[in-house]
Amino acid sequence: MKARLSVLDLSPVGGEATQAEAMRETIAVAQAAERLGYDRFWVAEHHNMRSLASASPEILMAALTQATKTIRLGSGGVMLVNYSPLKVAEVFMALEALAPGRIDLGVGRALGTDGRTGGALRSAGSEAFPQYFALLNAWLLDAGGVEPITEAHPARGIHASPSGPSHPDLFLLCSSPETADFAGRAGVGMVFAEFIARADGGPAVSAYRAAFTPSAFREQGWAAVATIALAAETAEAAERLAAPMRASALAGLDGPGADGERPRFPRIEDALAFLEARRDDPRLAGVIARAIVGDPETVRRGLAQKAEATGADELFVMAVGPDLDSRVRSLELIKGG
Structure with a gap:
C-alpha cells in the first residue's frame, strides 16, 4: 500500500463496558497502534452520545503523550465553533510542549452533536467557523515563532501560551468537496470522513488539490481519507x-x-x-x-484500492470491533501481523 496508514479511534462503548472503560481502552489501542507502526493516532469529539466516550480529545491526547513515545497524536477533531480559538491554541501549544513534533490539530466546522447540546456548549454555530479558523491560525503561528501577530492584526497584544519553538500541524476535517476546497485555499492538511459523508472521498481530494495554496503550515498539499475497516482471521469471523x-x-x-x-x-x-x-x-x-470487512488479505486489498481510487496520501482506519481485543487484533491483521 503506497498511502500511509493511521488510526482514528472514537472511544466506542463496546459490549457491557462503561464510557469510563472505553476511554481507558482508547489508550490501549493507541499503544497497540504505536507498536504496530501506524503513523498517527487521532481521537474524536462527540457530545451527548452514550455509544461514544470521547467528548474531550485534548484530555485523551494529554494522557496519550505520556503513554506513547513515537506515534503522532491528533484530534479528529476539535469542533472549533464550540470553543474560544485562543483557548484551543493554548491547549494544543501545551500538548506540543509535552510531545514536541508529535501533535496534530484537526478541527471541524460542525458542532459534533445536536443543536440543543450545541447550545449547552455555548457554540457559536458553524457560520462562525471562518473567523474562528483565521484567529486559530494566527495564534498558533505566533506562538510557534513563525508569524508574529502585528499591531495591525485584530488580535494584537494577545498571545497564546506556552510559546514554541514549534507548533502543532493543522488539518481540517471535511465531509464535502466544498470544505475540502476551503482546506486547500487555507493551505492546511485535510481529512475526508467517508464514514460521516457516506460518499467516496475522491471528489473531495481532487477539490482540495485543485485549490491548494502553500502556506506557513505546509508547502505541499496533504490529503487523507478516513474509513471503516475490520479484519479478522477469516471472512466469517469478520x-x-x-x-x-x-x-x-x-x-x-x-x-x-x-x-x-x-x-x-x-x-x-x-x-x-x-x-x-x-x-x-x-x-x-x-x-x-x-x-471494508473481511480476512486480512481482503481488507488490505480494499484499503489499497481505496487509496489508489481517491488519490489520498494517507488512510485513517477507524478502529472498530465489538470489544478491545477485536479492535486491536484488527489493527494487527491490517498491518500484516
Missing part, C-alpha cells in the same frame, strides 16, 4: 464481529430509540438476529458498503 456495528447503523436509520440514542447491540447474537430479521431491508446493502 462478518460476525461486524454485526453489532451494522445492526446499530441500520437501526439508527429509523431514528433514535426511546432514550433518544441510536440502539446498541452489546451481544453479537442479538445483532445477528436483528440483521437476519431485516435481511430484506433495502438499506442494509448501503450499511454493509460503508466498511
